[in-house]
Amino acid sequence: xxxxxxxxxxxxxxxxxxxxxxxxxxxxxxxxxxxxxxxxxxxxxxxxxxxxxxxxxxxxxxxxxxxxxxxxxxxxxxxxxxxxxxxxxxxxxxxxxxxxxxxxxxxxxxxxxxxxxxxxxxxxxxxxxxxxxxxxxxxxxxxxxxxxxxxxxxxxxxxxxxxxxxxxxxxxxxxxxxxxxxxxxxxxxxxxxxxxx
Amino acid sequence: xxxxxxxxxxxxxxxxxxxxxxxxxxxxxxxxxxxxxxxxxxxxxxxxxxxxxxxxxxxxxxxxxxxxxxxxxxxxxxxxxxxxxxxxxxxxxxxxxxxxxxxxxxxxxxxxxxxxxxxxxxxxxxxxxxxxxxxxxxxxxxxxxxxxxxxxxxxxxxxxxxxxxxxxxxxxxxxxxxxxxxxxxxxxxxxxxxxxxxxxxxxxxxxxxxxxxxxxxxxxxxxxxxxxxxxxxxxxxxxxxxxxxxxxxxxxxxxxxxxxxxxxxxxxxxxxxxxxxxxxxxxxxxxxxxxxxxxxxxxxxxxxxxxxxxxxxxxxxxxxxxxxxxxxxxxxxxxxxxxxxxxxxxxxxxxxxxxxxxxxxxxxxxxxxxxxxxxxxxxxxxxxxxxxxxxxxxxxxxxxxxxxxxxxxxxxxxxxxxxxxxxxxxxxxxxxxxxxxxxxxxxxxxxxxxxxx
Numbered sequence: 001x002x003x004x005x006x007x008x009x010x011x012x013x014x015x016x017x018x019x020x021x022x023x024x025x026x027x028x029x030x031x032x033x034x035x036x037x038x039x040x041x042x043x044x045x046x047x048x049x050x051x052x053x054x055x056x057x058x059x060x061x062x063x064x065x066x067x068x069x070x071x072x073x074x075x076x077x078x079x080x081x082x083x084x085x086x087x088x089x090x091x092x093x094x095x096x097x098x099x100x101x102x103x104x105x106x107x108x109x110x111x112x113x114x115x116x117x118x119x120x121x122x123x124x125x126x127x128x129x130x131x132x133x134x135x136x137x138x139x140x141x142x143x144x145x146x147x148x149x150x151x152x153x154x155x156x157x158x159x160x161x162x163x164x165x166x167x168x169x170x171x172x173x174x175x176x177x178x179x180x181x182x183x184x185x186x187x188x189x190x191x192x193x194x195x196x197x
Numbered sequence: 198x199x200x201x202x203x204x205x206x207x208x209x210x211x212x213x214x215x216x217x218x219x220x221x222x223x224x225x226x227x228x229x230x231x232x233x234x235x236x237x238x239x240x241x242x243x244x245x246x247x248x249x250x251x252x253x254x255x256x257x258x259x260x261x262x263x264x265x266x267x268x269x270x271x272x273x274x275x276x277x278x279x280x281x282x283x284x285x286x287x288x289x290x291x292x293x294x295x296x297x298x299x300x301x302x303x304x305x306x307x308x309x310x311x312x313x314x315x316x317x318x319x320x321x322x323x324x325x326x327x328x329x330x331x332x333x334x335x336x337x338x339x340x341x342x343x344x345x346x347x348x349x350x351x352x353x354x355x356x357x358x359x360x361x362x363x364x365x366x367x368x369x370x371x372x373x374x375x376x377x378x379x380x381x382x383x384x385x386x387x388x389x390x391x392x393x394x395x396x397x398x399x400x401x402x403x404x405x406x407x408x409x410x411x412x413x414x415x416x417x418x419x420x421x422x423x424x425x426x427x428x429x430x431x432x433x434x435x436x437x438x439x440x441x442x443x444x445x446x447x448x449x450x451x452x453x454x455x456x457x458x459x460x461x462x463x464x465x466x467x468x469x470x471x472x473x474x475x476x477x478x479x480x481x482x483x484x485x486x487x488x489x490x491x492x493x494x495x496x497x498x499x500x501x502x503x504x505x506x507x508x509x510x511x512x513x514x515x516x517x518x519x520x521x522x523x524x525x526x527x528x529x530x531x532x533x534x535x536x537x538x539x540x541x542x543x544x545x546x547x548x549x550x551x552x553x554x555x556x557x558x559x560x561x562x563x564x565x566x567x568x569x570x571x572x573x574x575x576x577x578x579x580x581x582x583x584x585x586x587x588x589x590x591x592x593x594x595x596x597x598x599x600x601x602x603x604x605x606x607x608x609x610x611x612x613x614x615x616x617x618x619x620x621x622x623x624x625x626x627x628x629x630x631x632x633x634x635x636x637x638x639x640x641x642x643x644x645x646x647x648x649x650x
Contacts, residue, residue: 128537130444134464134487141462
């Protein structure tokens with residue numbers, strides 16, 4: 001611990017020193033690695049090359065930052081899209097908690113008009129096998145209509161029901177049933193979320 | 198909103214409150230079956246030349262089991278020391294308590310053996326009937342069906358009602374790739390997988406001729422109805438409307454396919470003209486509700502189906518041509534009613550379905566006008582009944598006895614037997630009679646006259 005702390009302190013001071021030395025000619029953005037300043041007067045010809053290298057480094061850094069930002073955004077989008085909504089027993093109504101989840105999807109789907117989804121309706125194991133297919137379909141449709149009612153284009157959603165055949169939790173109790181009565185949202189088209197986009 | 202889920206919990210805890218379930222008050226919980234007299238039948242060892250001895254023994258085993266499973270005859274075991282040579286000793290069999298004596302002999306060349314069965318009326322001391330059955334090679338799938346058919350003839354000679362041995366049951370079960378369609382003989386043997394879709398296959402339904410099975414499959418992503426041709430063993434797309442197509446059933450004359458499909462997010466019942474291979478006609482109209490699982494009456498003029506249009510799941514009956522749906526299960530205010538999976542009996546007088554009793558599905562039957570509701574099961578979960586062609590036996594999925602499987606119940610005597618042991622066997626559908634002498638066009642004429650009084 002103590003040693004680590006010491007290292008931390010010495011590293012910070014090194015950064016601070018580097019920033020001070022770097023002076024005003026540089027971007028104020030914090031540098032992860034202190035750049036040892038070459039002696040300016042010894043090789044004047046290298047100054048251009050040096051600046052080029054610095055710029056290249058800067059570009060790489062910016063690109064990396066952009067990549068990280070996009071990756072974080074991508075993760076945010078995927079997690080909002082993947083968020084499940086749950087239903088009451090033998091019901092396909094959108095519950096208030098599901099409405100919150102769907103509102104997040106609405107704003108995201110507006111932000112990313114290229115994203116297309118499949119809405120999958122699922123049921124718990126209690127109802128009859130065949131009725132659960134119909135119920136799952138209604139759940140998927142109920143979600144689709146909710147999203148459409150906020151102006152999201154109907155053509156961006158497919159619906160399918162798996163009845164009770166794809167349980168999330170493979171157990172036979174109230175808790176598992178509550179988890180299994182749900183809609184899932186696999187993405188069928190990522191639109192401009194795609195990395196090469 | 199959550200009342201449905203909550204209502205179940207107290208009901209299952211408080212067993213002393215029998216009203217808190219979906220059974221109407223005029224139905225007694227408790228299964229009542231009539232004591233039925235089953236005339237005794239005895240079948241001694243089948244006589245055969247030494248090279249056909251083994252064959253004769255397996256033939257005997259199959260036929261005895263079929264006679265037992267008919268639930269119309271009491272199969273009596275008999276010692277091997279009883280002399281069979283010479284004229285039939287009716288007095289002896291009468292003393293043993295038999296009403297019928299079935300004698301069998303296997304004759305002819307080993308590569309084309311013939312089974313000769315003769316049924317004797319022990320009480321009236323006369324030969325009731327006799328018939329020879331050509332036996333296909335033992336590895337041929339038709340071999341067991343020929344024996345089943347022979348057993349059905351014997352049941353008919355003795356009781357004037359044809360047996361149900363020459364039938365099969367199609368059902369859904371888990372396979373490595375997903376849920377597939379399987380078939381099994383009525384005695385629980387000759388189990389085989391039919392479909393190879395590696396996705397979800399559901400709701401098999403036999404065509405009246407027994408050579409095709411319609412079913413629902415997700416194999417191409419979008420759930421649609423396929424038809425499996427049993428003989429070449431190939432399946433082809435039958436109905437694919439936009440959305441989900443499900444719960445197929447053939448009309449008894451084979452001209453229509455009833456099914457359910459998605460309309461504006463809900464499910465409605467349709468019929469499809471099989472003769473013209475075209476034109477889906479919508480049969481139900483219930484906005485904001487689901488209608489599914491149709492099952493035709495024997496004359497095809499009406500159909501039973503399942504709908505949640507009253508906010509509870511119920512069984513309805515409707516004219517196929519036009520007309521409004523009539524509720525035939527009891528609406529019970531403020532309770533979690535879940536009646537599903539109707540199957541109209543081939544004899545027309547009853548509709549079987551499963552309904553919740555304290556949150557657990559049980560098998561019921563009811564007359565098509567909603568009268569005479571009768572509960573048939575009470576142990577474990579019991580679901581998805583399907584009638585045998587005799588209108589007397591029902592196959593269903595059950596967890597009774599601690600392990601799941603398909604079971605067969607004789608609704609007259611209450612006798613019950615396991616058909617298939619399977620954790621995930623479900624949605625069984627009992628075929629019509631598959632008697633090969635009726636099925637395979639060319640050879641059908643051979644024994645037909647004998648059969649029709």
